[in-house]
Amino acid sequence: MIYLLLFSVVILGGLFAFNLQNKDKQWVKLLLSFSGAYLLSIIVFHLLPGVYERISGKTAGFLIMMGIVFQLVLELFSHGAEHGHKQSFDQKAPLLLFISLSMHAFIEGLPINEGHHLHHSYLYGILIHKLPIAIVLTTVMIETGMSKINIFAFLTAFAAMSPLAAYVGAHLEFMNSYGAYVNAFVVGILAHIGTTILFENEHSHSFNLRKFILIFAAMLIAYLT
Helix, strand or coil, X not given: CHHHHHHHHHHHHHHHHHHCCCCCCHHHHHHHHHHHHHHHHHHHHHHHHHHXXXXXHHHHHHHHHHHHHHHHHHXXXXXXXXXXXXXXXXXXXXXXXXXXXXHHHHHHHHHHHHHHCCCHHHHHHHHHHHHHHHHHHHHHHHHCCCCHHHHHHHHHHHHHHHHHHXXXXXXXXXXXXXXXXXXXXXXXXXXXXXXXXXXCCCCCHHHHHHHHHHHHHHHHHHHHC
C-alpha cells in the first residue's frame, strides 16, 4: 500500500501541473512551506533522536553534514527544484533535473520502511513533500517543450524511485545493520531542504502570515503524530 501511495502522489502532482498552467500557483508555494516545516519537524521529533541513540555523536554529525553537502551538489543540477525553484532552466534541464530529483527521491525513500519498520510520520512527510516537487518537475518539462509521452515516461520513472527505495530499505540486510547511518545522511539532506524553504524571503506580508500559520500547523501535526 505504501508503495502505491508513494507512486500515486507523484502522478497526481504531474496531473495537477497540466491543469495549473497560466494559473495562480501560490497554493503550491504554501504547500511547499507546509511540507518543509513538516519534514523539518519530523527530523527533530522522530529521526534525529533515533540517529543519536544508535550511533556516536561525532559520526552522526559528520553524516548529517555530508548529507547537506550532497544536497548542495545535487542542486547544482536541479537549481533548487527540491524546494520549489524552477527558474534558470534551458532545453537540457529536464534530463539533469530528472537525474538530480531521482537521486534525491531514492535516498530520502530509504528510511521509510527501514528493516520492515514503517516510519509512519516520515512517510506522511515524504508524501506531502513529493506533491509540489512533482508539480515543479512536470512544469519544467512542459515549459521546455517536451512531448506528453516523454513527460509521462520521465514522471513514471521518477515516481518509482521512492517506492523502490522503501522496498530496498525493508529487504536489504545493509539497512538492518547500517540504517541509522543512512538516516543521519538523509537528515542532512532534508534539513537543508526544510530550512531553505522556511527561510526563503517572500515580499508579500499577507503571504508571510499564511506561511507562518502553515508552518506552525505543520510543527504541531508532526509533534502529535
